[in-house]
Amino acid sequence: MCKTGRFTRTERVKRSEEIRNLFKNGKRITIHGAKLFLLPNNLDKNRIAFALPRNYGNAVERNRCKRLSREVYRKVKTQLQTGFDMIFLVYPGNDVYETRCSMFNSLVQKAGILKE
Secondary structure (H helix, E strand, O other): OOOOOOOOHHHEOOOHHHHHHHHHHOEEEEEOOEEEEEEEOOOOOOEEEEEOOOOOOOHHHHHHHHHHHHHHHHHHHHHEOOOEEEEEEEOOOOOOHHHHHHHHHHHHHHHOOEOO
């Protein structure tokens, strides 16, 4: 982990077969407006990808949504247990920073991966 709290390349799930595996075999945690897919990765860090449904607005809206999600994860990542691959899926209509924070916190709390 960086001292600056940056979201680095090594913290991203990038390969399409890993993403497919997460969608297929990952534990699904759902709340209204978002889902979290979770799988252990046997690493000393978490990796995450951000996904949106196909009908999520235009490119500007999709990019803004992913930027918001990355920032929420960056702020919370030090409070999470390590060793998981995750996909954070957000549905349209939840593009406020505070809403996104509460959604992500609810999902990781339901998943049981918050540090004590």
